[in-house]
Amino acid sequence: MIQHIDVHSVLQESSAGVYTNLVTRPTGRVVRERIHRVIASARGAASITRMDFNGVGCMDYSCADEIVARLVRDWPAVLLLQNLTDGHREAIQGVLVGHGLAVLVEQPDGTLDALGTPAAAIELVEQLVAQRLARRLPGGTFALIAT
Amino acid sequence: MTRLVDVPTQFDDRSFDQFTASWVEATKDGDRLLFDAHAAEWASPYGLVGLLVAGEAARHKSGGERALLTVPTNADVVSYWARAGFFQEAEELFEVHGRVPKGKSREESDVLLPVTAVRAAEDVHEVVSKIQQRASTILASELQLDPKATMGFAMALSEACQNIVEHAGVGGWVAVQSYNWRRKLARRVVVIAVADAGVGFRHSLEPTQAKRFGDRWGDAAALETALIQGVSRFRDPGRGQGLAGIRRYLARWDGKISIRSGTARIAIVPSWDDDVPLKEGLPAFPGAQVLIIIPEQGSAKR
Numbered sequence: 001m002i003q004h005i006d007v008h009s010v011l012q013e014s015s016a017g018v019y020t021n022l023v024t025r026p027t028g029r030v031v032r033e034r035i036h037r038v039i040a041s042a043r044g045a046a047s048i049t050r051m052d053f054n055g056v057g058c059m060d061y062s063c064a065d066e067i068v069a070r071l072v073r074d075w076p077a078v079l080l081l082q083n084l085t086d087g088h089r090e091a092i093q094g095v096l097v098g099h100g101l102a103v104l105v106e107q108p109d110g111t112l113d114a115l116g117t118p119a120a121a122i123e124l125v126e127q128l129v130a131q132r133l134a135r136r137l138p139g140g141t142f143a144l145i146a147t
Numbered sequence: 148m149t150r151l152v153d154v155p156t157q158f159d160d161r162s163f164d165q166f167t168a169s170w171v172e173a174t175k176d177g178d179r180l181l182f183d184a185h186a187a188e189w190a191s192p193y194g195l196v197g198l199l200v201a202g203e204a205a206r207h208k209s210g211g212e213r214a215l216l217t218v219p220t221n222a223d224v225v226s227y228w229a230r231a232g233f234f235q236e237a238e239e240l241f242e243v244h245g246r247v248p249k250g251k252s253r254e255e256s257d258v259l260l261p262v263t264a265v266r267a268a269e270d271v272h273e274v275v276s277k278i279q280q281r282a283s284t285i286l287a288s289e290l291q292l293d294p295k296a297t298m299g300f301a302m303a304l305s306e307a308c309q310n311i312v313e314h315a316g317v318g319g320w321v322a323v324q325s326y327n328w329r330r331k332l333a334r335r336v337v338v339i340a341v342a343d344a345g346v347g348f349r350h351s352l353e354p355t356q357a358k359r360f361g362d363r364w365g366d367a368a369a370l371e372t373a374l375i376q377g378v379s380r381f382r383d384p385g386r387g388q389g390l391a392g393i394r395r396y397l398a399r400w401d402g403k404i405s406i407r408s409g410t411a412r413i414a415i416v417p418s419w420d421d422d423v424p425l426k427e428g429l430p431a432f433p434g435a436q437v438l439i440i441i442p443e444q445g446s447a448k449r
Binding site: 021029086 | 229268270272275276279294298299302305306309312313358379388389391395396
């Protein structure tokens with residue numbers, strides 16, 4: 001089962017509709033805590049949590065660390081990020097490498113990409129394939145089986 | 148008695164220590180200060196936010212009494228200071244003497260972000276939001292910055308401002324401007340200046356880092372620890388990402404960062420600049436002052 005989190009909506013709820021950018025640690029902390037609550041309140045255990053960043057403006061390094069790195073580190077389900085801008089990628093990549101972590105990114109064509117440490121990324125993909133949640137495509141790319 | 152603090156004619160990061168030397172001399176006896184800017188011909192965003200820091204520190208030292216400030220006599224200069232938002236912030240800190248233009252728009256093409264107070268996380272949100280609306284087009288069209296660079300610019304700005312909120316213990320100011328840097332580079336640059344009159348890097352890092360350095364501990368060691376080693380006063384492994392992120396961004400776009408705190412200044416120096424990486428024994432000045440410079444991309448280097 002895949003659970004869907006609309007990060008922009010969570011940000012809006014967290015800031016009474018005021019903020020469109022994921023900046024500052026306090027904001028990141030509030031957003032992560034809300035995401036935690038959303039995930040925890042879902043019925044049944046999701047094996048993949050898809051975080052959709054559509055509509056999120058700037059994300060700084062502090063928020064990338066406070067939200068993405070901490071969720072990757074602490075949450076048992078596999079995180080899958082979607083609709084990332086180049087700016088989001090830049091922030092997340094640097095932070096994850098600093099932690100030795102990786103996260104999977106679902107591209108518009110459905111294939112999977114990874115951000116963070118290459119070794120951790122390979123391990124993540126292998127884990128998904130072993131759990132029959134993802135499959136290898138011709139050409140060496142990967143895509144989700146579960147939707 | 149009133150003591151005079153000279154504001155340099157060309158007031159930027161290069162002349163800042165001339166200003167701080169005058170500041171140290173004038174603050175020895177606890178007398179009221181007069182900041183004399185009448186001869187100022189130009190001030191960078193770094194100079195303007197640095198002057199506000201001096202004003203705040205002077206007010207704090209005097210128990211709330213505002214220092215005096217004589218404004219530049221050159222009408223164009225004082226007009227620029229007004230457009231850059233300096234006087235809006237200065238009136239709380241200084242008893243201003245001289246003609247200050249009123250009611251002029253602060254929205255000028257070269258002033259990407261006027262001098263803006265940063266006291267809390269909400270202010271950082273506002274700064275990032277403003278810079279995204281105002282700066283993206285200018286950064287792309289005037290500096291030929293890749294759209295990726297403009298997004299990274301907002302991130303770097305956010306992190307620089309957060310240093311005030313998280314570490315300074317008091318508020319500070321930020322200003323962003325683009326200008327043609329003929330003297331140094333013969334191309335356009337965009338400059339972020341962030342300054343506060345807070346506790347400074349040494350004081351902030353002392354409880355967790357001083358022991359490690361022993362006798363070598365001081366302002367320079369604290370700056371190296373923060374900027375080069377990415378160490379934060381927080382023990383959490385995720386902390387210290389901000390300055391590390393700014394460094395990565397500047398390495399990619401050939402930019403410069405310098406941080407002055409206490410009696411030292413550290414810099415990551417790109418090939419186009421001749422600054423020194425570390426300078427110690429400077430005149431003591433409160434808080435921290437950060438300068439970030441991103442040059443126009445694609446044109447020939449000096």
